[in-house]
Structure formats: C-alpha cells, structure tokens
Amino acid sequence: MKSTTPVVFLLLLVVVPLAAQYVPVPAPAQTRPILIKGATAHLGNGEVIENSLVAFERGKITFVGNATVKRGFPNHREIDATGMHLYPGFIAPNTTLGLVEIGQVRATHDEDELGSFNPNIRSIVAYNTDSEITPTVRSMGILLAETTPQGGRISGTSSVVQLDAWNWEDAAYAMDLGIHLNWPRTSSYNWREHRVSKNDKYTQQVQQIEDYFRLAEAYNRNDNPKRTNLRFEAMRGLFDGTKKLFVHANDVAAMQQAVLLLEPLGITPVIVGGRDSWLITDFLKQHNVPIILRSTQSLPGRADADVDQPFKTPALLQQAGLLWCFSHEQFWQQRNLPFQAGQAVGYGLAYEDAIKALTSNTARIMGIHKRTGTIAQGLDANLIICRADVLDMRTSTVTHAFIQGREINLDNKHEMLYRKFQKKYNQR
Numbered sequence: 001m002k003s004t005t006p007v008v009f010l011l012l013l014v015v016v017p018l019a020a021q022y023v024p025v026p027a028p029a030q031t032r033p034i035l036i037k038g039a040t041a042h043l044g045n046g047e048v049i050e051n052s053l054v055a056f057e058r059g060k061i062t063f064v065g066n067a068t069v070k071r072g073f074p075n076h077r078e079i080d081a082t083g084m085h086l087y088p089g090f091i092a093p094n095t096t097l098g099l100v101e102i103g104q105v106r107a108t109h110d111e112d113e114l115g116s117f118n119p120n121i122r123s124i125v126a127y128n129t130d131s132e133i134t135p136t137v138r139s140m141g142i143l144l145a146e147t148t149p150q151g152g153r154i155s156g157t158s159s160v161v162q163l164d165a166w167n168w169e170d171a172a173y174a175m176d177l178g179i180h181l182n183w184p185r186t187s188s189y190n191w192r193e194h195r196v197s198k199n200d201k202y203t204q205q206v207q208q209i210e211d212y213f214r215l216a217e218a219y220n221r222n223d224n225p226k227r228t229n230l231r232f233e234a235m236r237g238l239f240d241g242t243k244k245l246f247v248h249a250n251d252v253a254a255m256q257q258a259v260l261l262l263e264p265l266g267i268t269p270v271i272v273g274g275r276d277s278w279l280i281t282d283f284l285k286q287h288n289v290p291i292i293l294r295s296t297q298s299l300p301g302r303a304d305a306d307v308d309q310p311f312k313t314p315a316l317l318q319q320a321g322l323l324w325c326f327s328h329e330q331f332w333q334q335r336n337l338p339f340q341a342g343q344a345v346g347y348g349l350a351y352e353d354a355i356k357a358l359t360s361n362t363a364r365i366m367g368i369h370k371r372t373g374t375i376a377q378g379l380d381a382n383l384i385i386c387r388a389d390v391l392d393m394r395t396s397t398v399t400h401a402f403i404q405g406r407e408i409n410l411d412n413k414h415e416m417l418y419r420k421f422q423k424k425y426n427q428r
Helices: 005-020 133-138 202-220 230-234 236-240 252-265 281-286 309-319 332-345 351-356 360-366 413-426
Strands: 034-037 040-042 052-057 060-066 077-080 085-088 090-095 142-147 154-162 172-182 187-190 195-198 244-249 270-273 291-293 324-326 383-386 398-403
Touching: 040 052, 090 332, 090 360, 133 142, 133 332, 133 413, 142 332, 172 360, 202 230, 202 236, 202 252, 230 236, 244 252, 252 270, 252 281, 291 309, 309 324, 309 332, 324 332, 324 360, 332 351
Parallel strands: 034 077, 040 085, 090 142, 172 244, 244 270, 270 291, 291 324
Antiparallel strands: 034 052, 052 060, 085 383, 142 154, 154 172, 187 195, 383 398
16 A cells, blocks of 8 residues: 555645635726725825815726816715825835745745846746735735846846736736846945955956947847847847836946946936935936935945935935935835835925825836826826825825725735734633
C-alpha cells in the first residue's frame, strides 16, 4: 500500500494558505446610475464644490454641479453624503504593490530580475490581484497604483493598475507606460565604517548608460531591423514619445546630469525620488521635468539640511510651479500615502494642492489625465467618500469607493482581524 502522507502534505500546503487569505470578490460592472449628493466635493483641480451633486453611469461621470441645481436624476440610486467629503480616487506611483507580499519571505518577491539592463521586463504580468495587501490600501482611498520593477540599471517597464480585479489583464489601466532607469549614485554611506564613500566608478557607469541609449536610438531609427533586439524594441516608445522614462535619482548632480544627457536624445525624464529637487527648482522648471517625490516621512539626505526639510519640500516644489506628486515606498506602506500629504499641509502646502498631488498631478505625470485624476464630466468614476478629512489619520474613514463606477468592497484583513479579536475580548 502506498503512503498518502506526501499527498496530504501537498494538500495542506495549498489549502491552508487559501483558507487564510482574505480578499473580497471584485465588484461587477455598474448597472444602475448613482447620484452622490450633499458632499463637499474636492475636484482634484484645486476647485471645491460645497453641497455638491455628482452623478455617474456605466462607469463614467455624467454630471458635476451644485445641489441647488434644479434637475431630475430619474432611476438613480441616491447616496446622501451630507457632511462628508468626496474626492477623486488617489493614485500611488512607484510601488511594488502586487509584486511583493511578505517582505521577509523571498518566495513572495516578484519585482526584480537578473541582469542590469532589462527594459523588456514587464511588471504587469507579475501583478498579483489576490494580494491581501491591496484591500488594505484601497480602504484608505488609493484606487490606482503604478506597479514598478526594481533592481539593475534599467529595471523594466511599469504599468498603472486599478485595485479591484480578477487578474492582471482586468487590472491593467495603462499598460507599459514607462521604463525605469536607476541613475548611479555619486556616493553612498558605509554603515560599517560610518562614513560617506565616493563612487569611483560613477563616470564609467554614466558612460555606460549613454552608450546604451545611443545604441537603442540607432536601432530604433530602423523600422525593420535585420535582427530583433527585444531590449531595444521595448525602448522604441522612448524615442517616439509613446513611453515615459522614469529616472530614479536624488542628489543634485545626478538629476542635472540625467536631464542634460537625455536632452539630445529628445527625452524629457520624470525624476523619481527627487530628494534634493528643492535646491534646483529653476533648472527643473526650465527643462519641464516632472517630479515623483520620494516619501516625505523620512530623514533629510544632507548633513546641512534642516531636520524637517522632507516635510517642507512639497510646498517648495509647489511654489516653484513644478509638476510633481507624492509617492511612498514599497507596497503595504502605500496605505499611509494620504497622510504624507496631510503632513505637508502642516508645513505650508495648500490643502487643495495636496489633493492635486495625490490625484490630477499624478495622472498628468502618468499620462492618464484624460481618463482620471479629477471629478469631471466624461472621466472615469474613480471616487471616494470620506466621513471627514481624508488626509488626517485621526478622522480618515472611507465609507464608499468606486472604480470605473463599480462600488468596491472596502473590507480587508485588518478589519477582519479587528472584528475577530473584538469578539474575543467582548467575551470576557
């Protein structure tokens, strides 16, 4: 008789993780028009409508106005949001959401590939719609996210996903929109020796980047190359304007050198990180360079900078007239993205500018502003309703969320565990 132990063990490996998962079923397509009335609507373009009316049907916004408007909305399901706040759904750029599940378990990481130059690697095909982290993030108002590959000199190609889907094909909102280049660091901090070490290979590494882009440009001048190079094919969009180049850089020298090196190739990069961007706002504005600002809930990167400089940087970028947006690190941390904006408001950033830096600014940088980012007629109904100020961690409670008109289940593992242990202690 054959032993059944290996079979039972295999079943346990499969069934137990599935039983432990808590991911709500994706919402079906919108079938009935919806009217949200009475909310204070923050449109995402700097404008606010008190006592608003917002209607949407078949996933698209059909009306935006004041509740005093004499107009009928027959067959609409009405949501009374009096005293609440209505916002466009937030967009989280530069994340590993859906690519990493548990930081300390290597088997759940799918954000990095072998090799240094991988422009042909597509993060979208690795995106996991069954991640337990995603529901916890969207419950804080984040409805779209950029899944970004990591590692190497050129990490690969990122896509924007909507956070309520059965599979990556359904999740794809803007596919393969940009390539990510990790610019070399001029120096790094040696924790063992407790000192800053200069990167002696910096010039060589920059030359390697320039040579690679020159080769890619030469390849893409030919519409029918004799031999197909998949890496250079993936970069074709950089030279015809259909793809963006995201350059990850933080110090002044790196940002300036990246912009000037790429300018003769006709490429205007998007700077990701931009820790010291506040020092070169005139240069960035002159070259029309957008900034995806790194996490502001961090320490300053310069010894001579104020300790609260990361908190003040958003207001300085706004005052300079730059196109910029907020970002946060990694994956589960994205749930705190709105609170970075709230913190920046306390350091001089206007409230509606903070909302723009979570919505319309991000949409413009990603090239999806004609579909989402603001509450406007004809755009996708990506909306959230919050009981109070969504940027304040003390009052932020999202009660409703809609992605392309579909009402999203906001339940998540955090809420489930709260209910479970609340019952435990109520039994005592």
